[in-house]
Amino acid sequence: MRIGELSEQTNTSRRLLRYYEEQGLIVSERSPNGYREYDERFVDRVLQIRGLLDAGLPTRIIKQILPCLDKPRVIYFPDATPEMISTLEGELERMNQRIECLTHNRDAVADYLDTVRDYRDSEAV
Template sequence: MRIGELAKLTDTPARSLRYYEQQGLITPRRLDNGYREYDDYLVERVLQIRGLIDSGIPTRIIKQMLPCLGEPRTIVVEDADPELLVVLARERDRMNRRIECLIRNRDAVDGYMRAVAEASPTAAAAAVGAL
């Protein structure tokens, strides 16, 4: 597939995909005409990369983690950045705090929706299936 299709499938700007390529996170094939050709497996890879970046993990650490993300999952630790475990522990703890916050917010939204539905039959009818 071409870069535009991968961008659309992953909701990732083409500019970001080129950056991922520059950082060694994805490797498209090159056609004879010089165009990039992206394999189907890169859709999942880009989604994983985006999720890790959104979690605050730098691309230099993601690059070291890539072998662990594919199938079969293979842990590779040679040439690991010495601060890798420190960075990953910090980011894992930050993710856990975000998850806890999201769970609290989800529960608050559910509680509010239930209260509105109980207080207003019209709102309850409109919210059928939302709870």
């Protein structure tokens, strides 16, 4: 698929996709006319990258952990510096806190909807 299609399917700008490529997060082949061609698997990869960026991870760390998201998993231990481990531990804690907050908010919205629906249904009777 060409860069425009990947951009559309992932809701990611072409500029960001080129940046991901510069950072070594995704790769493209070049067609004879010079267009970038991406494999279908990069749809999921770009979505994973965006999720990790949204979680606060820098691209240098994302590049190291992306192989862990593939099947079969390939983990590069020599790249695991104490700084990287510390950064990942901090990010993991931040993600866990975010998940707890989202879970709490989801449950509150669900409770509210249940109450509103129950009230609406009791009024209809």
